[in-house]
Amino acid sequence: xxxxxxxxxxxxxxxxxxxxxxxxxxxxxxxxxxxxxxxxxxxxxxxxxxxxxxxxxxxxxxxxxxxxxxxxxxxxxxxxxxxxxxxxxxxxxxxxxxxxxxxxxxxxxxxxxxxxxxxxxxxxxxxxxxxxxxxxxxxxxxxxxxxxxxxxxxxxxxxxxxxxxxxxxxxxxxxxxxxxxxxxxxxxxxxxxxxxxxxxxxxxxxxxxxxxxxxxxxxxxxxxxxxxxxxxxxxxxxxxxxxxxxxxxxxxxxxxxxxxxxxxxxxxxxxxxxxxxxxxxxxxxxxxxxxxxxxxxxxxxxxxxxxxxxxxxxxxxxxxxxxxxxxxxxxxxxxxxxxxxxxxxxxxxxxxxxxxxxxxxxxxxxxxxxx
Amino acid sequence: xxxxxxxxxxxxxxxxxxxxxxxxxxxxxxxxxxxxxxxxxxxxxxxxxxxxxxxxxxxxxxxxxxxxxxxxxxxxxxxxxxxxxxxxxxxxxxxxxxxxxxxxxxxxxxxxxxxxxxxxxxxxxxxxxxxxxxxxxxxxxxxxxxxxxxxxxxxxxxxxxxxxxxxxxxxxxxxxxxxxxxxxxxxxxxxxxxxxxxxxxxxxxxxxxxxxxxxxxxxxxxxxxxxxxxxxxxxxxxxxxxxxxxxxxxxxxxxxxxxxxxxxxxxxxxxxxxxxxxxxxxxxxxxxxxxxxxxxxxxxxxxxxxxxxxxxxxxxxxxxxxxxxxxxxxxxxxxxxxxxxxxxxxxxxxxxxxxxxxxxxxxxxxxxxxxxxxxxxxxxxxxxxxxxxxxxxxxxxxxxxxxxxxxxxxxxxxxxxxxxxxxxxxxxxxxxxxxxxxxxxxxxxxxxxxxxxxxxxxxxxxxxxxxxxxxxxxxxxxxxxxxxxxxxxxxxxxxxxxxxxxxxxxxxxxxxxxxxxxxxxxxxxxxxxxxxxxxxxxxxxxxxxxxxxxxxx
Numbered sequence: 063x064x065x066x067x068x069x070x071x072x073x074x075x076x077x078x079x080x081x082x083x084x085x086x087x088x089x090x091x092x093x094x095x096x097x098x099x100x101x102x103x104x105x106x107x108x109x110x111x112x113x114x115x116x117x118x119x120x121x122x123x124x125x126x127x128x129x130x131x132x133x134x135x136x137x138x139x140x141x142x143x144x145x146x147x148x149x150x151x152x153x154x155x156x157x158x159x160x161x162x163x164x165x166x167x168x169x170x171x172x173x174x175x176x177x178x179x180x181x182x183x184x185x186x187x188x189x190x191x192x193x194x195x196x197x198x199x200x201x202x203x204x205x206x207x208x209x210x211x212x213x214x215x216x217x218x219x220x221x222x223x224x225x226x227x228x229x230x231x232x233x234x235x236x237x238x239x240x241x242x243x244x245x246x247x248x249x250x251x252x253x254x255x256x257x258x259x260x261x262x263x264x265x266x267x268x269x270x271x272x273x274x275x276x277x278x279x280x281x282x283x284x285x286x287x288x289x290x291x292x293x294x295x296x297x298x299x300x301x302x303x304x305x306x307x308x309x310x311x312x313x314x315x316x317x318x319x320x321x322x323x324x325x326x327x328x329x330x331x332x333x334x335x336x337x338x339x340x341x342x343x344x345x346x347x348x349x350x351x352x353x354x355x356x357x358x359x360x361x362x363x364x365x366x367x368x369x370x371x372x373x374x375x376x377x378x379x380x381x382x383x384x385x386x387x388x389x390x391x392x393x394x395x396x397x398x399x400x401x402x403x404x405x406x407x408x409x410x411x412x413x414x415x416x417x418x419x420x421x422x423x424x425x426x427x428x429x430x431x432x433x
Numbered sequence: 434x435x436x437x438x439x440x441x442x443x444x445x446x447x448x449x450x451x452x453x454x455x456x457x458x459x460x461x462x463x464x465x466x467x468x469x470x471x472x473x474x475x476x477x478x479x480x481x482x483x484x485x486x487x488x489x490x491x492x493x494x495x496x497x498x499x500x501x502x503x504x505x506x507x508x509x510x511x512x513x514x515x516x517x518x519x520x521x522x523x524x525x526x527x528x529x530x531x532x533x534x535x536x537x538x539x540x541x542x543x544x545x546x547x548x549x550x551x552x553x554x555x556x557x558x559x560x561x562x563x564x565x566x567x568x569x570x571x572x573x574x575x576x577x578x579x580x581x582x583x584x585x586x587x588x589x590x591x592x593x594x595x596x597x598x599x600x601x602x603x604x605x606x607x608x609x610x611x612x613x614x615x616x617x618x619x620x621x622x623x624x625x626x627x628x629x630x631x632x633x634x635x636x637x638x639x640x641x642x643x644x645x646x647x648x649x650x651x652x653x654x655x656x657x658x659x660x661x662x663x664x665x666x667x668x669x670x671x672x673x674x675x676x677x678x679x680x681x682x683x684x685x686x687x688x689x690x691x692x693x694x695x696x697x698x699x700x701x702x703x704x705x706x707x708x709x710x711x712x713x714x715x716x717x718x719x720x721x722x723x724x725x726x727x728x729x730x731x732x733x734x735x736x737x738x739x740x741x742x743x744x745x746x747x748x749x750x751x752x753x754x755x756x757x758x759x760x761x762x763x764x765x766x767x768x769x770x771x772x773x774x775x776x777x778x779x780x781x782x783x784x785x786x787x788x789x790x791x792x793x794x795x796x797x798x799x800x801x802x803x804x805x806x807x808x809x810x811x812x813x814x815x816x817x818x819x820x821x822x823x824x825x826x827x828x829x830x831x832x833x834x835x836x837x838x839x840x841x842x843x844x845x846x847x848x849x850x851x852x853x854x855x856x857x858x859x860x861x862x863x864x865x866x867x868x869x870x871x872x873x874x875x876x877x878x879x880x881x882x883x884x885x886x887x888x889x890x891x892x893x894x895x896x897x898x899x900x901x902x903x904x905x906x907x908x909x910x911x912x913x914x915x916x917x918x919x920x921x922x923x924x925x926x927x928x929x930x931x932x933x934x935x936x937x938x939x940x941x942x943x944x945x946x947x948x949x950x951x952x953x954x955x956x957x958x959x960x961x962x963x964x965x966x967x968x969x970x971x972x973x974x975x976x977x978x979x980x981x982x983x984x985x986x
Binding site: 139149162206 | 882884885887888889890891892893894895896903906907
């Protein structure tokens with residue numbers, strides 16, 4: 063089932079500005095689509111609009127061309143998985159999974175067959191007769207998943223389903239969710255604030271901020287070619303520098319006199335002297351004799367790499383979250399830099415991203431908001 | 434935003450109609466009677482506006498005496514209830530105590546028994562012809578009189594200290610052990626710890642309990658009717674003035690009631706003001722571990738706690754024992770007899786039946802209304818739910834006699850005459866005891882995650898069906914703890930029913946009072962025993978069914 067939202071508006075009476083001012087997107091049939099963003103970005107609000115638990119104050123959305131906003135939630139044929147699982151504590155595992163089928167008056171033999179099957183798929187058949195309160199978080203989430211999928215919903219909505227699990231289980235359940243979703247082939251909207259989870263699980267991601275979609279694309283393109291500085295720094299870490307376009311034909315951007323980058327993917331409609339922002343991931347650099355000078359503030363050993371908190375001393379770096387940082391993979395590490403040591407680096411010109419001075423728009427060829 | 438159409442699509446749903454219906458019922462049976470009371474207080478017997486009723490009250494020493502008595506009794510009972518209840522709660526919460534569960538039940542029984550049973554059995558023991566007084570008279574000791582103000586105070590303290598105990602024990606159990614340990618780690622000794630950490634944390638609770646005791650004490654009716662012997666307080670005056678007033682327009686009784694109502698309101702607001710300023714939400718992740726007594730302290734603590742509880746239980750034992758004594762004329766004889774019970778069952782079938790029928794209907798209505806209102810006010814709050822929650826607090830603090838009077842003066846004339854019907858008694862019981870269940874239902878509702886409802890809805894279960902199939906089912910255990918309190922206090926309700934009963938609608942507690950007043954103690958004892966036994970059985974059922982759940986007040 064395809065989900066299409068057109069100019070959706072959400073206004074809460076007690077909020078000064080609309081939570082979602084004007085949002086349009088299309089989620090393709092069978093894809094796992096993630097809404098990703100910091101808290102308050104409207105991702106859960108949008109999901110709950112799809113579910114019918116929030117009203118919308120403007121626009122409309124469609125499940126396969128059928129307008130849905132006036133259909134009551136119980137008639138939308140959706141499966142929903144909640145952050146706190148929302149298992150019915152007074153029903154045992156089997157009764158929980160049966161609930162939706164009973165509402166649909168499914169014949170007993172068919173119900174049994176379908177429940178048995180889904181319990182097996184979700185690896186909870188051995189707990190079928192137990193009450194849920196004695197089961198672990200992971201098991202409860204499997205029940206919630208089974209309960210949502212067994213009714214063959216048109217759309218599966220998942221609201222931060224893994225955030226209450228511990229780190230190890232979370233990674234295990236990610237795979238489970240992904241595999242189950244592909245197996246059933248159901249259109250899924252997945253809400254999370256965990257960027258790593260979003261990158262690993264999704265077919266496509268919509269990064270949201272203040273109710274506005276910042277970028278929609280597949281995980282790799284989102285990471286490598288962010289549309290604006292918000293996406294660049296929300297997904298992974300980026301060091302940001304002000305620079306100036308030196309030559310439009312040569313596609314050069316100057317960060318300081320010793321660091322002029324030739325950026326092959328730079329768009330053509332820039333003008334010489336235009337101020338831009340250059341973003342560099344912590345590992346996208348090489349050491350150099352001259353370049354961007356930086357002083358090491360502190361270093362942290364993280365196992366696979368060494369992470370340095372640094373201060374850039376002779377360039378216009380934007381400070382994000384107090385400090386800038388660079389990473390060096392351990393297998394390339396020559397020696398650990400000492401605190402207060404000053405070294406110079408050159409960003410990798412083919413990897414860095416360039417944005418307009420206000421950070422709102424990418425200046426790299428082919429990078430658009432809607433992928 | 435241009436393309437966005439702003440839609441307003443509110444349409445009344447099930448919850449709107451439900452809360453609207455409940456609101457209208459409350460307006461009819463609570464707000465309208467209160468307004469009537471207010472209007473009557475300012476009316477002369479011919480219906481003109483006057484301040485004469487208040488002038489009469491404030492210029493006659495007799496009435497001012499009643500006001501003074503009520504305040505004096507209220508203050509003294511409150512102070513002593515804290516002095517007894519607070520240390521008991523502290524000991525029981527901080528130390529291992531043998532027989533704790535039984536003691537808890539006994540304390541609750543002391544609180545929830547029929548209101549004047551204490552008074553009446555102390556007369557049997559310490560009255561002019563009392564069992565103990567007579568014994569001591571032989572040895573030549575003369576006890577102070579149990580009649581009058583000192584006796585009333587004594588009996589009320591024994592009845593109301595359990596409020597302080599129950600409130601405070603609950604609060605102590607919510608203190609996180611790590612707070613105490615943190616204090617200790619910073620070198621805070623046991624006494625200092627008590628005064629710098631524990632007491633400040635539970636001070637709001639103590640205040641809440643204090644106001645509860647105070648309002649119960651000044652609103653008390655039965656004890657003072659039985660023990661007063663001429664000593665009047667406001668609540669008994671309301672009744673007497675109502676009975677005495679010629680013409681039956683009850684304007685002066687209304688004025689006294691209004692004064693009482695305003696008094697309780699003032700205290701309630703004062704309490705809310707103090708508590709809101711310094712209230713802490715605590716929910717112990719790690720409850721305080723009880724320690725063992727040192728030997729000397731142990732003996733002292735056990736002696737004190739058991740002594741108090743034994744004294745509180747004396748009235749109940751007395752009543753049970755005397756209900757099995759043979760009666761000759763109005764005097765008890767030694768021996769064993771079921772004669773009192775025979776009298777009860779042959780002559781008093783009606784009050785027994787009335788009590789159970791009224792209470793059953795009332796509790797069913799209370800539970801259903803509470804669950805609906807709690808759901809609506811937590812999940813779909815609107816002006817109506819705010820209104821309902823606000824007005825239902827009024828009967829929580831309003832003395833029963835006043836509530837009874839408001840109904841009495843509102844429904845004794847056309848267009849709606851309900852006085853003398855069982856309907857009006859049941860309505861009084863519902864309105865008076867609804868707050869307990871409503872509060873516990875609201876509390877449990879806040880703990881239930883909305884996503885459980887939403888899960889049911891997303892699975893195809895309509896919202897109203899979800900309420901009955903899932904939410905109501907999950908609310909029940911929490912509602913139960915309030916409902917048991919409503920049930921037990923309905924069983925033993927006296928002051929409002931006393932204003933409203935007639936020979937057809939009389940209940941057990943009113944009958945007990947009548948027989949006490951006629952000094953037919955045997956019958957009274959048998960009837961009171963049945964009442965107490967029902968209370969105890971109800972409490973036992975509650976404790977067995979609810980496992981470790983505490984009674985919520």
